[in-house]
Structures are given as structure tokens and as C-alpha cells.
Amino acid sequence: MRECIPLYIDAAGVTVLVAFFGVLGSLLVGFLLSVVRFFKVPVLSNVSGIYIELARNTPLIVQLYFIYYGLPKVGIRFSSLTTAIIGLVFLGSAYMAESFRSAFEVISKDQSEAASALGMSRIKVMLLIILPQSLPVAVPSLTANTIFLVKETSVVSIVALMDLMNLAKDIIALYYKTNEALFMLVVAYALILLPISLFAHFVEKRVKYAH
Amino acid sequence: MLISLPPELTVIFEGNNFLRLLGGLWTSVSIALFALIIAIPLGIILGCLQSMKLPLISAILKFYLEFVRIMPQLVLLFLVFFTSAKTFGIDISGYASAVVVFGFWGVAEIMDLVRGAIDSVPRTQIEAATSLGMRHLQVQYLVTLPFTVRQLIPQLINLITRMVKTTSLVVLIGVVEVLKVGQQIIDANRFTTAPELAFWVYLVIFLLYFLACWPLTIFASWLEKKLK
Numbered sequence: 028m029r030e031c032i033p034l035y036i037d038a039a040g041v042t043v044l045v046a047f048f049g050v051l052g053s054l055l056v057g058f059l060l061s062v063v064r065f066f067k068v069p070v071l072s073n074v075s076g077i078y079i080e081l082a083r084n085t086p087l088i089v090q091l092y093f094i095y096y097g098l099p100k101v102g103i104r105f106s107s108l109t110t111a112i113i114g115l116v117f118l119g120s121a122y123m124a125e126s127f128r129s130a131f132e133v134i135s136k137d138q139s140e141a142a143s144a145l146g147m148s149r150i151k152v153m154l155l156i157i158l159p160q161s162l163p164v165a166v167p168s169l170t171a172n173t174i175f176l177v178k179e180t181s182v183v184s185i186v187a188l189m190d191l192m193n194l195a196k197d198i199i200a201l202y203y204k205t206n207e208a209l210f211m212l213v214v215a216y217a218l219i220l221l222p223i224s225l226f227a228h229f230v231e232k233r234v235k236y237a238h
Numbered sequence: 239m240l241i242s243l244p245p246e247l248t249v250i251f252e253g254n255n256f257l258r259l260l261g262g263l264w265t266s267v268s269i270a271l272f273a274l275i276i277a278i279p280l281g282i283i284l285g286c287l288q289s290m291k292l293p294l295i296s297a298i299l300k301f302y303l304e305f306v307r308i309m310p311q312l313v314l315l316f317l318v319f320f321t322s323a324k325t326f327g328i329d330i331s332g333y334a335s336a337v338v339v340f341g342f343w344g345v346a347e348i349m350d351l352v353r354g355a356i357d358s359v360p361r362t363q364i365e366a367a368t369s370l371g372m373r374h375l376q377v378q379y380l381v382t383l384p385f386t387v388r389q390l391i392p393q394l395i396n397l398i399t400r401m402v403k404t405t406s407l408v409v410l411i412g413v414v415e416v417l418k419v420g421q422q423i424i425d426a427n428r429f430t431t432a433p434e435l436a437f438w439v440y441l442v443i444f445l446l447y448f449l450a451c452w453p454l455t456i457f458a459s460w461l462e463k464k465l466k
Binding site (some may be wrong): 036065081083084085086089090092093094098099100101169174178179180181182185192195196198199205206209213214216217221222224 | 273304307308309310311312313315316317320321324325399403404406407409410415420431433434437438439440441443444447448451452
């Protein structure tokens with residue numbers, strides 16, 4: 028099995044790559060969605076509401092099948108890696124948007140009204156009043172979402188990406204080394220997820236004191 | 239007809255294709271249901287145990303929870319499905335191993351929900367009840383229980399939604415569920431007059447999942463507001 032270790036490192040690279048861009052994209056898109064919802068921007072607010080409900084109430088695997096096998100039939104084609112990241116961002120941004128939304132609700136309406144009465148623009152109200160106060164509140168659920176999304180990357184093997192899951196499946200099929208392959212798989216995921224989980228605990232503690 | 243349906247949609251509703259899709263969805267939903275039947279009572283018992291904070295047992299349960307939490311569900315499915323046959327020589331079906339995995343996962347999650355709910359009962363409430371002369375069991379029954387249940391139910395429904403969504407993974411260990419049925423329909427109609435069938439089939443599956451999970455999500459958030 029020793030010769031398989033480099034393969035696992037490569038595959039872990041794919042998993043981490045997808046997870047990194049997926050989480051980053053989810054945070055960005057999720058934040059934008061929640062801002063649009065927060066200010067009740069006419070049409071956009073309704074659209075993002077529907078988007079959030081659709082993305083949150085369907086499994087990632089179904090979303091990936093649709094993007095990878097369904098959309099090419101109507102002429103929209105993405106590479107495996109792009110599909111995986113788009114799928115993860117589609118799912119993740121809805122979860123992140125919900126986290127931001129519930130954190131924004133903690134800050135009382137009076138504050139944003141007072142700020143706009145002072146002549147602040149909406150962007151300023153968001154960046155200077157709402158965000159600094161609600162970010163510490165949002166952190167625990169944002170980190171939980173991050174861990175959830177990293178775990179969700181395990182299904183990207185269905186769009187023909189050589190991630191950890193796909194590699195383990197191949198090694199089982201090729202060499203019949205089931206236990207060894209699965210053991211390495213568990214170790215690899217633990218090595219990726221434990222540091223993230225510990226870091227999340229650390230950040231949550233710091234934020235709690237700041238609160 | 240003023241609006242003509244695309245031929246792909248007629249294929250989906252042809253014969254018993256749509257019923258088969260629904261049957262496939264039921265397969266994964268039933269896995270979640272079986273898992274919950276095991277997980278709810280066991281999870282509640284272990285959650286109560288966990289809230290007592292017994293040194294050794296608490297550490298073991300915590301380890302179990304963290305392991306289940308940190309491993310992707312798909313990894314757990316692979317672990318049970320492949321090692322049961324390879325190492326223990328037990329040939330269990332993909333369906334059965336899915337029930338085992340989701341049962342295990344459910345127990346861990348429900349255990350943590352119950353512990354969290356019990357821990358969140360304000361100390362002052364318990365102290366007030368005790369100072370009124372209630373006995374330990376009375377406090378548990380009249381103060382802790384109603385408070386805990388109120389917190390628990392919306393979270394439990396959210397967990398059920400999550401579980402229904404996650405059981406879609408069983409297609410990867412060879413269980414014939416909605417995605418697999420979809421593939422079969424697409425393959426069977428490969429050479430017919432429905433070139434864009436894959437698009438419509440996966441869209442329909444997407445919407446089916448949405449229709450299965452969305453009402454639960456709405457119900458959970460409504461309950462949460464109401465019980466507060």
C-alpha cells in the first residue's frame with residue numbers, strides 16, 4: 028500500500044482544492060444573497076429567496092447530476108472541476124446566506140435606521156454597523172457550514188473527479204485491498220477535517236470572549 | 239393543444255416511468271425512516287446519559303459523536319458496506335448497510351441535540367422548582383422535560399430533512415433509488431426521439447427532492463417560531 032500514498036496525497040489535493048474554492052465562493056455568494064435579502068432589494072430579494080430554498084432543500088448529489096449530466100443537453104457544459112465547485116457553491120451559498128441572515132436579525136432594526144438617518148448609504152450601514160456586530164454571532168454557524176461543505180465534497184467523485192472517495196473506490200476495485208484503502212481514506216479525511224474542526228473551536232472561543 | 243410539451247416530458251410521464259421515479263425516492267426516504275426508528279429512542283437514552291456527565295461513558299460517547307461528525311457520510315457508507323463483506327464475511331445489501339449507517343449517524347446527532355436541549359434548561363428554573371419543594375423526579379418531569387421537548391422538536395425535524403437529503407448518497411453503493419431509476423429511464427430511451435431527456439429527468443428529480451424536503455423545512459421553522 029505504500030506506493031499508494033502519493034496517489035492519496037494527489038487525491039486529497041483535489042478534495043482540498045474543491046473544498047477551498049467551494050467554501051470561499053459560498054461565503055461570498057451567501058453574503059451577497061443575505062445582503063440583498065436584508066435590504067429587500069425589489070426583484071432580487073425574491074429571486075434570492077427562491078434560490079436559497081431550492082439550493083437548501085435538495086441534495087448536492089442531485090444538483091451535481093443535473094449540472095454535469097443534465098445541463099450539457101441544453102448546451103451548457105462545464106469541466107468536472109468547475110462542476111464540482113459550482114455545485115458546492117450553489118449548495119453552500121444558501122446555507123451561508125441563512126447563517127448571515129439569522130446573525131443580521133440579532134442586530135436591532137433601530138441601529139440600521141439610526142445609521143441611515145445619519146445619512147449613511149446602505150453599503151456603509153452594512154459594512155460599518157451591521158457586519159462588525161453580527162459577524163461574531165454568525166461565526167459558529169459559518170464554521171459548522173464550512174465543515175459540512177468540506178464533508179460534502181466526498182460526492183464529487185460522481186462527476187469523474189479523482190478525489191479521495193474515487194481513489195479509494197479504484198484501489199478497492201483494482202487491488203482488492205478493501206480494508207487498507209478504507210483505512211487510508213478515513214485517515215486522509217481525518218487529517219483534512221480535524222485541523223479545520225480544531226481551528227473552528229479556537230475561533231469560536233475567541234469570538235465568544237469578544238462578544 | 240396551445241402549448242406543446244417537450245417530448246422529453248412525455249417520456250417521463252409515459253407508462254409507469256414517473257411512478258418508478260417516485261418509488262425510487264421512497265427507497266431513500268424509507269432508509270431515513272428506518273434509521274430514525276432506531277435512532278430516536280437510542281439517541282434520547284444516550285443524550286440523557288450524556289447530560290449526566292459520567293466521566294468514562296461521557297468520553298466514549300463524545301468520541302463516537304466526533305467520529306461520526308467528522309467523517310463524510312459517504313465514507314461511513316463505504317466502511318460498512320465494504321468491510322462487512324471483506325472482513326466479517328457478512329454479505330449485507332446496500333440498503334441494509336445504509337440503514338445501519340444512517341442509524342448510527344442519527345443516534346449521534348440526536349444524542350447531541352438532546353444533551354444540548356437538557357443543558358440549555360436555565361439553572362434558575364430548576365433551582366426555583368427545587369425551592370418550591372419539588373422532588374428531583376418532579377423537577378425532571380414538570381420543568382426539564384417540557385422545556386427540552388420544546389427545543390428539540392424543530393431541531394429533530396431539521397435533522398430528518400437533512401437525513402432525507404443525505405440518503406441520496408446510497409446510489410453510490412448500488413441501491414436503486416431515484417437517481418438510478420432516472421439513469422435507467424434515460425438509458426432505455428437513448429435511441430428515441432427525446433435527445434434532451436437527461437436534462438428533464440434530472441430536473442424532475444431535483445424538483446421531487448425539493449417538494450419532499452421543503453415542506454419539512456417550512457414546518458420546522460414555523461414550529462420554532464411558535465414554540466418560542
